[in-house]
Amino acid sequence: MASPLVKSKPPVLPEDTRTKLLDAAGQVFAESGFQAATVREICACAGVNIALVNYHFGDKLELYTEVLRHSVGASGNGIIKKAIGSKAPPEEAFRELIHAMLLRVCRADRPGWHFRLMMHEFAQPTPAMASVIDETMRPVYDRFRELIGSMLDLTPDHDQVRLSTHSVIAQVVHYAHARHVVSRVWPELELNPERIAQIATHIARFSLAGLRQIAPTPTRSAPAQLNRKK
Amino acid sequence: MASPLVKSKPPVLPEDTRTKLLDAAGQVFAESGFQAATVREICACAGVNIALVNYHFGDKLELYTEVLRHSVGASGNGIIKKAIGSKAPPEEAFRELIHAMLLRVCRADRPGWHFRLMMHEFAQPTPAMASVIDETMRPVYDRFRELIGSMLDLTPDHDQVRLSTHSVIAQVVHYAHARHVVSRVWPELELNPERIAQIATHIARFSLAGLRQIAPTPTRSAPAQLNRKK
Amino acid sequence: MASPLVKSKPPVLPEDTRTKLLDAAGQVFAESGFQAATVREICACAGVNIALVNYHFGDKLELYTEVLRHSVGASGNGIIKKAIGSKAPPEEAFRELIHAMLLRVCRADRPGWHFRLMMHEFAQPTPAMASVIDETMRPVYDRFRELIGSMLDLTPDHDQVRLSTHSVIAQVVHYAHARHVVSRVWPELELNPERIAQIATHIARFSLAGLRQIAPTPTRSAPAQLNRKK
Amino acid sequence: MASPLVKSKPPVLPEDTRTKLLDAAGQVFAESGFQAATVREICACAGVNIALVNYHFGDKLELYTEVLRHSVGASGNGIIKKAIGSKAPPEEAFRELIHAMLLRVCRADRPGWHFRLMMHEFAQPTPAMASVIDETMRPVYDRFRELIGSMLDLTPDHDQVRLSTHSVIAQVVHYAHARHVVSRVWPELELNPERIAQIATHIARFSLAGLRQIAPTPTRSAPAQLNRKK
DNA sequence: AATGAATGAGCCTTCATTCAT
DNA sequence: GATGAATGAAGGCTCATTCAT
Numbered sequence: 019m020a021s022p023l024v025k026s027k028p029p030v031l032p033e034d035t036r037t038k039l040l041d042a043a044g045q046v047f048a049e050s051g052f053q054a055a056t057v058r059e060i061c062a063c064a065g066v067n068i069a070l071v072n073y074h075f076g077d078k079l080e081l082y083t084e085v086l087r088h089s090v091g092a093s094g095n096g097i098i099k100k101a102i103g104s105k106a107p108p109e110e111a112f113r114e115l116i117h118a119m120l121l122r123v124c125r126a127d128r129p130g131w132h133f134r135l136m137m138h139e140f141a142q143p144t145p146a147m148a149s150v151i152d153e154t155m156r157p158v159y160d161r162f163r164e165l166i167g168s169m170l171d172l173t174p175d176h177d178q179v180r181l182s183t184h185s186v187i188a189q190v191v192h193y194a195h196a197r198h199v200v201s202r203v204w205p206e207l208e209l210n211p212e213r214i215a216q217i218a219t220h221i222a223r224f225s226l227a228g229l230r231q232i233a234p235t236p237t238r239s240a241p242a243q244l245n246r247k248k
Numbered sequence: 249m250a251s252p253l254v255k256s257k258p259p260v261l262p263e264d265t266r267t268k269l270l271d272a273a274g275q276v277f278a279e280s281g282f283q284a285a286t287v288r289e290i291c292a293c294a295g296v297n298i299a300l301v302n303y304h305f306g307d308k309l310e311l312y313t314e315v316l317r318h319s320v321g322a323s324g325n326g327i328i329k330k331a332i333g334s335k336a337p338p339e340e341a342f343r344e345l346i347h348a349m350l351l352r353v354c355r356a357d358r359p360g361w362h363f364r365l366m367m368h369e370f371a372q373p374t375p376a377m378a379s380v381i382d383e384t385m386r387p388v389y390d391r392f393r394e395l396i397g398s399m400l401d402l403t404p405d406h407d408q409v410r411l412s413t414h415s416v417i418a419q420v421v422h423y424a425h426a427r428h429v430v431s432r433v434w435p436e437l438e439l440n441p442e443r444i445a446q447i448a449t450h451i452a453r454f455s456l457a458g459l460r461q462i463a464p465t466p467t468r469s470a471p472a473q474l475n476r477k478k
Numbered sequence: 479m480a481s482p483l484v485k486s487k488p489p490v491l492p493e494d495t496r497t498k499l500l501d502a503a504g505q506v507f508a509e510s511g512f513q514a515a516t517v518r519e520i521c522a523c524a525g526v527n528i529a530l531v532n533y534h535f536g537d538k539l540e541l542y543t544e545v546l547r548h549s550v551g552a553s554g555n556g557i558i559k560k561a562i563g564s565k566a567p568p569e570e571a572f573r574e575l576i577h578a579m580l581l582r583v584c585r586a587d588r589p590g591w592h593f594r595l596m597m598h599e600f601a602q603p604t605p606a607m608a609s610v611i612d613e614t615m616r617p618v619y620d621r622f623r624e625l626i627g628s629m630l631d632l633t634p635d636h637d638q639v640r641l642s643t644h645s646v647i648a649q650v651v652h653y654a655h656a657r658h659v660v661s662r663v664w665p666e667l668e669l670n671p672e673r674i675a676q677i678a679t680h681i682a683r684f685s686l687a688g689l690r691q692i693a694p695t696p697t698r699s700a701p702a703q704l705n706r707k708k
Numbered sequence: 709m710a711s712p713l714v715k716s717k718p719p720v721l722p723e724d725t726r727t728k729l730l731d732a733a734g735q736v737f738a739e740s741g742f743q744a745a746t747v748r749e750i751c752a753c754a755g756v757n758i759a760l761v762n763y764h765f766g767d768k769l770e771l772y773t774e775v776l777r778h779s780v781g782a783s784g785n786g787i788i789k790k791a792i793g794s795k796a797p798p799e800e801a802f803r804e805l806i807h808a809m810l811l812r813v814c815r816a817d818r819p820g821w822h823f824r825l826m827m828h829e830f831a832q833p834t835p836a837m838a839s840v841i842d843e844t845m846r847p848v849y850d851r852f853r854e855l856i857g858s859m860l861d862l863t864p865d866h867d868q869v870r871l872s873t874h875s876v877i878a879q880v881v882h883y884a885h886a887r888h889v890v891s892r893v894w895p896e897l898e899l900n901p902e903r904i905a906q907i908a909t910h911i912a913r914f915s916l917a918g919l920r921q922i923a924p925t926p927t928r929s930a931p932a933q934l935n936r937k938k
Numbered sequence: 939a940a941t942g943a944a945t946g947a948g949c950c951t952t953c954a955t956t957c958a959t
Numbered sequence: 960g961a962t963g964a965a966t967g968a969a970g971g972c973t974c975a976t977t978c979a980t
Binding site: 050051053054137138139140141142143147148151155156159178180181182184185187188189191192193195196198199200202203204207217220221223224225226227228229230231232 | 370381423
Binding site for chain 6: 035066074
């Protein structure tokens, strides 16, 4: 190894411009959306020259796309991937996935950006929307359909499965999407980890009951008669 | 002919400039949100001179506020007011309200503007958000809490009531808010009146089952007496 | 006639912004070409706000196109149109046309812009070039071919006619195109009207001799034998 | 092997950076002119880092000047130098020089750069114009004056000599300068070597006839003794 | 009540150039 | 010599707004 005395730069603080830009852009885009955000604000926020977004990313849209791509793979996503891959029994996996998504959706820090960005995509899609959905939303959507399908003993393409999937995802996403409304009609609500866990539990319980209602017979034990899978 | 001296105003000019502007603005704001909409586009769409938004409304934000205020009272809202005031038994009123909201949320025509505008407020609140929520969202929210509270035999302020209310509203609003995602992951879905009725039925059924699950007394075995309060 | 006392605004000085912009743009574009000219400079030169080129013309290229279109019809062009339509015998019409073109090409004032603009088009064509050529250059070109064809007793499409036409036009255009070179290698040359007349006479005489050389026999008197028209 | 101590430079590195830059710059400048060309494009085209133009040449203008200086002496110029120095009789030398210039002016390849660059200088002079003219144009100009003076039996400073010189040079340069116009009004024209030779012949014949006409003695009847001076 | 013209600030982008290594 | 990153100025354009009529 090289001499540890000489030229020992701080090893964990490279914090290069590209990263600073991605960070600032993530924050600003998550706050204001693609259109309303200005590269000036982003650069000011990152403390770098305005011409650097052109140098590092080409233009505003590519910076945005990169922010999206980057935030998909952010560390916080591990929890979702893990929940998607869970081998637990359906109901348990179902609870896990809801909790993971809700955590992801409610955190305002780095890993929470992605869903906040998506909220803006919902209201005003950009050219990047399609890939965002495909890379971020669809895996969750498909896993939910799988789980719900198995619980209802229906194929993932069945109308009831899709509607139920929407019902579940809607409840989770709501806390990110409608957070301004929620915090106005229920100002006391504070989204700390305990609360989030509690809400996740509520959603899971509420939805599992809804699913059982939709399943013609009390599921699992007697998957017998009508409307069954294939 | 009317008296030529009194400068009798045209009694009911069916489309004066102010109205044309409000109409056009409603459409454009509902499409693009406050920020992304331009007064030029609105005026072009209304076929009036660009200086008139300033003359009639002061500035863009006041035009927007006026659009919101105006659209709250729009005729199409009758269906929601009626559903809110329904005297039917709770479960039936609950179904009615869900259907009314969903209809309102999914139609892109004139009376649907208001909710579309709110979708944009969610992603990017304007100074007008507070009053929008208070005038539009809270009545629905409070009525749902009332209904759910009565079904769960809990006060409207109880955590479980609030969480359940969010669960219900989230499912409805989802079809407006996430419509781009929905139409990507489920392209075949077409929101015609029949479909909307079917979705409303699903949400009501799904949610009522969830509510029964949440009710303090284990209702699984006896889903009968659901109306205990305190 | 209206009262000469009241409201007598200066009749010949409307000088509206559009015109001021066209004037300034003509000057700046003629000086620097399309690319190198900046709309900021044009607006500063016209003494108007920079946003007005967008308001009146849409964008820089349309302003440029308008300048070209405008300068084609400028008053100074009458002399060329007159020369093109001259009914004099070919040699005389030939002299007239050369003189008219040379005058047009050498004046730096308003009507001279057009050819100066074309010089820039030559070095660096813009999307407007095609129409510029068709509207400005081709009529002159075709008339020269006609005249030369009749003097050589050949069709206007004959190679010799085309080459000779180029030879003539080249000599005229040269004084505009290569003016910087000319004024460096011959600083004493001053392009006042007398000089221009003298140069025109030279070009005509020089070229008519060239044409006679190309015509197999001394033209006009004995248009007899070989290589004749049709 | 060479001595490992002396840091022997590579004797003739066929393509060092400086040369690569000069080459690329020549091409790009010839295409777009000084202003419109960007150093980025030049460096990309040369495959070198963008900072190297500053390192090697100081700035864009000095690179340009160097390109001009360099291209004057380019190998392809031999043909012109040879034509200038020709010891043939005036008419023959005249023909040679016209052909040499036309060749140089019409070819788009490496040795043709210099004249293409000059075309841009004509439309938009840079600070380098003066020296460009002096080094490139004036030798040709002076030689033409010499030849024409000797044919007209007048001093090179005589007005008629200068005007005639312009007439000749104009015809040659025209095919480079107005090439876009030419190719629009005469699309079939293709400037291959045979065509170029044919055009050169035309110009020479056309111009020699013009010169005879200009000569003080009425030469129409006796085109014989053309060599009177003073 | 309405208009066409005008304004100034701000947008994203790109340029030639220079810095630190 | 050579590099990648950084810089500040300027480019064309668009915005909400206001002026004079």
